[in-house]
Amino acid sequence: MLTLTLKLFRRACRKHPGFNPALDGRGAVKGGCVACNLLCDVYEKHQELTRMLDAADIQTARQREQAARRELAAGPDPRQGTLFIEVTA
């Protein structure tokens, strides 16, 4: 079991407060600004984390689906009675 609590992160470069890594990209960093590059690093890692979490969701969904299929293929639990009565005539 893994539990993550993601926090709100809202920062801006003091020299370039209008710079937005998501919209402007790393190519728009002026003069190799360290703070802007760090914002780009954070943005790229967040994107990577989001992709990994999505992949983990898909993987666990597949595992649940496979488990459900195996359970269906195994048939009903022999301890469970039937609701239907067989009529032989």
Ligand SMILES: [Zn+2]
């Ligand atoms: Zn900057």
